[in-house]
Amino acid sequence: MPAFKRKIFYLSGFDPRGARFYHQLFAEQADAYGRTAGRPLEISKRRRLPPHSTAWSVEDRQAGVETDYVFLGWDDVVRTHWAKNPLALLKRSLTAYWNFTRLLDWPIVKNFPFGVRFAFYYPGISTILLPILFGIILTLPLGALLGWRWGLAAAALIGAAVAMFVVRKIQGFWLLRFIIFNDTLAKDRLPADVDDRMAAFADQIQAAFDEDWDEILFVTHSNGSIMAVPIVARLLERCGNRLPDRFSLVTLGSCIALIGNRKDSKRFHALLESVGQGDFRWLDIGSITDGACIAGIDPCISCAQPRKARLFQTSPRWFKYCDPATYEARRRNKYETHFDYLRTFDRISPLDYIAISAGPRPLEASIDAFKAENHV
Incomplete structure (x- = not known):
């Protein structure tokens, strides 16, 4: 029997790539982590979890840790909202930019890192x-x-x-589609297929509360952090506003504040208010070198009531865990920087993604170790 059993639910961003891509990425990074840590990790093949999810197991035999990793699949939904016609993409982009420009709460938005505001408008x-x-x-x-x-x-x-050429180089078409999708979300016009899928994910996560796990992590990346809000709001409503102590929300490269600061996003605001008032542990990691996330801004900054959720917000401090050449090379590729939250570098951070996914420390202990290393 493993000494420590962990369950992870992972929700990707607005990305048409599915479980195959993310399983391969995880396996590659687990291999790099194992070489650095001196403890190999065993990654199983993917297995289908009907109707929408995919799972694989991660085992660190030397440390006595076993992780059941569930990829919450919504890439098929993303593809249905992935504008393909160039003229339609241009027209919808103009509309989305106009809506964001006139409806964002600019007294709050002006406090966002400059790189975020630049990255937001650069594709347009x-x-x-x-x-x-x-x-x-x-x-x-x-x-x-x-x-x-x-x-x-x-x-x-x-x-x-x-x-x-410039737009393709910076993955600008992906960013334009991201902006269009979130404009739709902010205006409360999100189609029922997205809401239905998020409700199904909440059911999956809640079912794990009745299972024998030492730790349950709900990990989201990029636009997945926005979609985590309705999921966590549902979980809090069902659990009397308090989630189990062994549960934690982890948001990587989050952009919650993008929708949280739209004046017309009434439904999202209400959900975010309920999340902010919930009793649960929340780790939010964002880097100012990543223009596709809103780093260092409290996700609940637009909420009327002071946040009660136990949030620890930090930079990943990649510069500390990378050799200088590695760090400079990573920073030059802005698109890949947005996925570096999922990668392992030259030295292992206590909050390295593979470490918190497969390592022997519970998340709270990993946060404490990171604080001690970085004097925060």
Whole structure:
């Protein structure tokens, strides 16, 4: 019998990639963790958990730890809301940007890290303003060379090509779809398929409360942190506003404040208020080097009542656990930085994702160890 049994429910962000991608990523990072820690981890093959989830087991035999890892699948739902037509994507992006710009609570938003505000608008600027700017710059020389009609057409094509290169390089189309989806969420127009799926996930997590686990972690990444709000709100409603002591919510690269600070997101605000008033442990990790998360801002900053949930919020401090060359290389790839919460680096942090997923310490002890190492 293992000395410590853990259950993890993992909810990804707005990502059409499913369990296969995340299982492979986890296995690769577990292998790196095992080499660094000197204790190999055994990762099983995936197994289906109908109707929507996938599971695999993680075992650290030397430490006597066994983890049952459940990937909460909503990638099929994401794909149904993944705008494909370029013109529709552009039109819906303009609408979403307009809604966010006029409806965000700017006295709060101005306190967000600058990189977040820059990253939020950069895909739109690259898609809309760059073609216009390059077109203006190129129109005069190309018009003189080719004639005004052909010169204008060539300038427009070159401007669009340059803009598309920039947008693809920064994964801008993914960010535009992220913005569109969350604009829909903020306006309380989220289709029933998303609500139904989150309710099913709440059922799965609640069922684990009656099982024999030493620890239950609900881990979310990116947009999954926003979707965690209705799930945790349901769990609190069913459990008398207090979740079991062995349960913890872990939000990685969270962007809850993006919707929490939209003036029109009445339903989400009500759910966030109930989550903030709940009794449970909450670990929130976000880096200011990650422009796709809102780091260092209390997720419940827009709530009317002071938060009661036991939140510990921190930076991952990757610079401390990476060799300088590794750190600089990671920072240059902004898209991959957003997934570094799920990776292992040159030295193992107490809050390394594989460590809290498969290691022998309960989350509370890992948080205490991180505080001691970093004097926080």
